[in-house]
Amino acid sequence: MLYKSLFIFFILLLTSCNFNENKSNKIKNIKILEISRKKDDKYFDFEKVEMRKIRNYSFENEVDNLPKITKEYFRCKGNALNPERIDETNKEDIKVFLDCDGSSKHSLPIINGSENVYSILVELLNYIQKRTKKRVNITCGHRCPKHNAYSDFYLNAKTSKHMIGAEVDFYVDSYEYKPHDILEIIFNFYKEKKIYKNKTEYQNFYEYTKDLDVKAPAFYNKEIFIKTYDFDEGRDFSNRHPYPYISIQVLFDKDKNEKVSYSYEKANKNLLRF
Template structure:
């Protein structure tokens, strides 16, 4: 369309004014009210500046780029290879969903909220390959890391005060008294603590060092014995450890 034709068309357009009373409306809109964005369920109970600990913090720390761990067993040299990590397998599966024992999550969040300091999980779930790569000893074959019922951790800012953290864990169970585990089949110099629900070990700076624990601090191993959410005793089951997660 040429400018001349457009000018001629516009010249013949008549615009009539709209007549109405001041404030007159055909449809009265509802008054708008400000609303807050809804919060996700895991945000409802946040009482610290840190994110709540969820099952996502328990992903296996395996890495296929790690060189093989070479050990001697029964006079033979054995090579243990690490897994591919989070890209190669899931967390333990229960009822069709990824799963970590809920009492374990509650306890770690309790520590975080009690001290207002961040819990650093150095070892959460371990698939069988990573579990063997970390520690090929016979004792470790039945580790509850493999079924999502154990965590190793320390508290940032309280690295040299693990006994305070252990006391905090024990105070979570005011009606369930603790005892000391006095048998000699442990890999720590400090007698572990246990009650009906949990088992606690304290690793000193020279104990329990492996690829998951390459820091210089003492750390705590927390193991679930009875989950109060599920009302069930937690035992290592070989089939659960071997077949209880998805491979990709």
């Protein structure tokens, strides 16, 4: 039994030595060959990869921690779920109005080839936000003809520039009862912007008091017409809040060098319907 055990031991010892020797020889016999090729050699040509910045949604763009105002804020606020409204002004001709289906069923007006509002309105409201560092609340931007009729029964509303993307109603947080401060900011806009430099027809504002539906005088230059509504004036479906508010109408399109006026075609036949 002892001899058998010794025999197994020596066999294992010799096998182990042989294994180590073979492993050592294998390592010594390894040859390292250099790869010979030019530094510009390529198997495949790849286009240069550039990081693309993800575009923000309109509500993600901020100016002084306030959402940047875009045309999206002007979309028609009609809603088919709104209850019917009854105009009893003329008892002999009572009219019932239903609201439109909203901006999901029609576009903004087509201006210069795409759905839009007049750019000066967007510029002014963003400028006001930047100067005041307070949110501008748009109570009424674009109104399609059906929503316009639903919102405002008055005769002069039938030719409202809201329908052609050339009018906006708004008030400013913390300035609800100080609309005249906002008027001063608008006047300064035309004095500060280089595009209006030395153009007195834009920089100078004139008072207007004829045929107004408000107590305060209106102001205008070549491009815009501004009215200020008191807390008890101009109350329609779009302006049911308790604050005074400002209305700006576009008079002149400086990009196309033409006057801006309401027309049936612009209001009714200049929309995309879905």
